[in-house]
Amino acid sequence: MGGSVTATNLPSAAQVAHDLSLWGLFLQADWVVKAVMIGLLLASIWVWAVVFEKATSIRRANRSADAFEEKFWSGGSLEELQRAEGERPSHPLAAVFGAGMREWQASTTASVGSAMALMGVKERADRAMGVTIGREMERMERWMVFLASVGSVGPFIGLFGTVWGIMNSFAAIASMNNTNLAVVAPGIAEALFATAIGLVAAIPAVLAYNKLNTDLARYAARLEAFASEFGTILSRQADEAPAGA
Template identity: 40%
Template sequence: MTEELSVWQLVANASLTVQAVMALLFIFSAISWFMIVQRGFYFRACNRAMQNFEHQFWSGMDLSQLFRQGSADIESGASFVGMESIFRAGFKEFSRLRQQPGVDADAVMQGAQRSMRVATSREEEQMDTHLPFLATVGSISPYVGLFGTVWGIMTSFQSLATMNQATLATVAPGISEALVATAMGLFAAIPAVMAYNRYSSRVEILLNKYDSFSDEFYGILHRQAHTAPMPPTQPSQSKG
């Protein structure tokens, strides 16, 4: 408890410039932790949605039925992320182009592939949300804290010029106040850097899985597009 009070005392006794630096670093840290928690929940939801959709997709369910099921979920207020968004974008364009007369199979596949690529880019943008801010906080916070420390030490030495006798007791408080800024800079930077590296790795892993799914789904659509529809079966006539 005494250490906590001493730290708060150092903050309260610091100069206005150093206090402004500490306040800025505290804001950086608070926003970073909010984004870290938010991204954690988001990536957990992405992994859960991907596992559920993969189970449905590879269960042998008809693609049209899977698409209609998703459309019904949309009407009930559901939203899709990850693989299901890519699937819906590709299958919707595939079905639309295939129903148009005069469109060959290659054009159908090009349209479906383009739609899946756009959907993947949108998913990448969603996953990269807040990561640039975390990278910025991780890179500049130590320098902002160092600026506060340098300013505080400079102010302490300027105050020594007016003293007849300088002792460690007169210098130590000012230097301690200044060093708090560096500590706060590191406190803001370290979690931000760790979260940025972790989430960047997750983005790369998910994008690789999305690309693999797009290739596999493209192969399935390619087989359907180049398969001639079966002629309707004629009802058999009974011999009288």
């Protein structure tokens, strides 16, 4: 009799067995937990896409800026450089240079007397270059808010999936009247898996945001330094123009 009871208990123990692999935990999870996991996985993929795009664009912008500054400080004609780089800029530094040169050319070709036309050229050129810097940096900083959002919100979304999964585990305990670890463990594992995915999405987003934000701030400072130096050159030429007129 006792042997038959043991035999009848063996199938129920087998039924309790769960697939505790990552794929098995996903398939056995509640639909809410599944939705959280899928959303976090998609966010993680998009985070890496943004990171690679931003890192590539910043590296390319710095390389282009190095080549442009070498031409700029080589002593060649600014008008020729404007025709080659400034009229159709392919990178932010050339766009800043083009904005300053356009303002300078508009001032030097004004129909008013030289002294009156060139009096405020530095202020106008600085303003034009400042607007261009803001526009170019806004374009380069696109999707940075997404990285910050995933980094701050991702763990909480994963925690929501965890809380939901643990609630289901307690509901299973109540319905089965069984506190055996084999009954509780799968549901808790599924719930904690959601938190793990949230951290997988959030940690790279935070690290990448800090690194990229520093690189972008350094590049913005480079643009502003160039605009200041170029504005000084234009101001010096404006001061010299009336005397030669």
